[in-house]
Amino acid sequence: MAQPTRSRASLRVDVLKKIDPISEPKTSTTTSGGSTTTLLDSLLAPAAESEDFVGDWIYIAEKQGSGPEVGEIARVTDVDFSGSTSTLTLAPALTATLESGADYERHRKVRPSIINDRLDVILGLLRQNVLLPVTIVTDGDMETSGVSDWTAAGTGGTPTLAKNTSTPNVRHGRQSLSITNDGSTTEGFAKSSSMLLPGGTTCIVSADVYITAGDLAKLTFYDVTNSAVIGTAMESDESGWVHLENLFTVPETCEEVQVWAESQAASDVTYWDHITVWPTLDKGIDLPTFLEFISDVKSIFFYPVGMGIVGSTNVNAYRINEGAPQFYAHNQKELDDTGVGASRFYVPSRQPTNALWIKGRKPYDAFAGATDALKDADTTQANRYVVTNMTAASILDDLALDAMEAEKEALANNLRGKALELRFEIQHILNTMTPPAKKIVTTPFTRE
Template sequence: MPAATTTRLTIKQDALRVLSKRDEALAVLPIPLRTTAAGSTTTLTDTKLGRGTTQANRYDGRAVEIINMLSSTTIVSSSVANPSVITATAHGLTVSGQIVIISGHVGSTPDINGEHVITYVGADTFTIPVSVTVGGTGGTVTEKADHVGVDDAGFNGTSIVTFSPAVIVAPPTANPYLIYPQGLAGEMLEELIDEVLRDTTGPYIHFPTLVPDGDLSEALVGNVGNWWNNISNALTTKEYVLTSTNQWNTQQIFGARSLHAKESGTSTGIKSDPFYVGDTEAFVASFFVQALAGTLTVLVYDETNSATIGTAVTIDEPGWKEVRFTEAVPAACESVSVRFSATATTGEYYVSAPLIFQVTTRTRPYDMPSWFVSESQIRQALFLPLGVSSEDAGSYVALSAALKPVVAPRPTFLNEARGVNPFKIVLQATADGPMALLVERPFDVLSVNASTTTADREYMRSKVIATVLRDWGDSAYKTWAQRASERAQAMGYNLREMRVEPNQVVSV
């Protein structure tokens, strides 16, 4: 089963159901609210606002978030132009001046992910004020919520609230919105949620690797340069998958994202950027793949001598499989790459993170990711043992064996605070399999209301409420902080802050 996820909007609403009880004007209102009639660019209408004794200044000083009703729309492409034309079929935007957030768009120069004010062109296109020199594809566009404030004496006593500044699109009937208690606003709560996520660490399995972007983390910043280098011809589909979008992806064993490709010819494919190796070094390489249609070929390629290293492996099953190579780098080979390609014109396949390439004949330094800032994040060193052979012996193996504690050798760390990559781990892989690190990794922040996190919902609710109440000087924060601590312990979060037994495997 895929991990349960929670949206940023859900976290905000969970917190407001408690925090709004401390504001007399909001205590009797549901969350979220919905307009009961169409408003204007400076008003919203909702008969529920007139509950109880009412007066014109009842909602003065409250921040309001008018939630957009448009679903995130898939982007087809960004054009080479200034301004760049964004094609997103049936995007739902209606007028120039609307603010959108683009996320997950890949391949463009410069990176256009982020917030933009659009110029409306048509039902399927709009422009953003960016000079794009290399077009990109994929990702989503989402309309940003409007954050406004209630005007002084801005309530008519029955159903209409006047706010400022004016919005571009008037809120229609049944539009959801939130009213925040005094002393709190939507942007403030969003920043607080991100702060909690950054300060919360959860268990994560990290495989050191020489493969560039081996954990596919570049998907988060829209850079596909490391992977969408076609071997030849064109791919009909090339995308990062960040969620479980089909029944097979629910079986993904490691990581949070994968590469998805469909091919239009028998010589197409994807490959990593080349990376340097030492000739005659022995290595172990491990890749997790599935062939949804056709047959997939996986190989390690000698870029220096233009030759396959060892024997290419073929996959013809839709379930996730591990492909493992134990080979030696050929003489005079200076760089290698990893390649995936279909053997039929209808080939479709997924490649999952991590993509592992570790040296077994000597110790090698491996760059640690940017979220790794302290050796105290390490819980344990592990190795991935070989699974049970499936069909042809030596071809590929099923995911049938669990990670196991590694006995030796112990990895060591290099800390160069002023370096481009300040943390490195030095290790030597063994015949037991590729080495992994069970680490504490911070959760990713959320960019839009529809963004999701795997952080536990009850933990996030309690932690956010505790933080707001503490800032308000409300002693009830202690109760919510205790709830958050108990939930964090149950979920295995923030173990660096808890009493744990010393790790006998990794010296930190």
């Protein structure tokens, strides 16, 4: 099951509840049409004094009709509670007239854009666990958006290539590569970019593929130089997840190779979770582009190959999940801050007999989108409570600094204390989501 997600809009309100727990309402909806400088909401009357709400920030959380865009911010300069529908006067003017039924947020402590920016900062500090195949295939982990690194080809037609994000068609990571044949395409290929390898190189070639019931999958290691198949292609007609793996030796006259993933018959659909090609004598592994720092690499491991699947249409095909992940070897890191390829790590002690994997950690992505509406709708898998508490604590620290500058020491101490409480609440979760503390090995001769 995938990790739960949380949108920027919902996290912003969660943070608002932490830094301003008592003041209400935090969110509401306009009950009548206003103007570019007035907001009408019956929920506000007669719950306040005339000076309440003045100085608050209003964040437009929903575009209603032809009203202002999501993310527009204005400040309350005056209030009127004389009628049944309270009126807030806003400045600067919004870009369009507020219509009835528009959702908005009321922020009393800080401008809402500060919360948005701080959420992105906190996501960049946190780390999420990732598993990546060790492979020289471009987009072999299938994590790149789109299919530009794969070439569609076929017999009788051309298959449709796409990235799929739905279960059960993804085994590792966020997406898989789907190959969908139409009724006239009897062989549908997804061809990788070419890889340059010296003749005589022995490689592990492997993949996990999800085969739709009744369909067939094949993986071919191909000699581009001589236009020939290398060895015997791996294939299976089983349904569900199947592991394909074998050793291949690049012919002496070959300089350029590819891997071809294939749906083998008309209307077949297969989903390729990852495809690995790795020279067994290669001890150096470049840092995957999906990771940011060499320190984000935690370990190298492999999955033991399961029981072979029998049958004439199963060649080097194996069952999934018949062995737990096994630690492979310790590695030494190489870091060249001035290099184009700045990070690399080496495994000098072993030669792999199975496809290798990296366990790493990477920052969570900032909320993405060209507009605030898109960013508010974007989601993250980061733990809701960790993000909320860390963001709120960071803002409370800033408010404490402001209080100190205003010579309000007691207020500053209270704000710092609240920030510490928020961090303490999530410390047990936070330990799994931040870079580990530096370990110090002590001996009887260690001096402090």
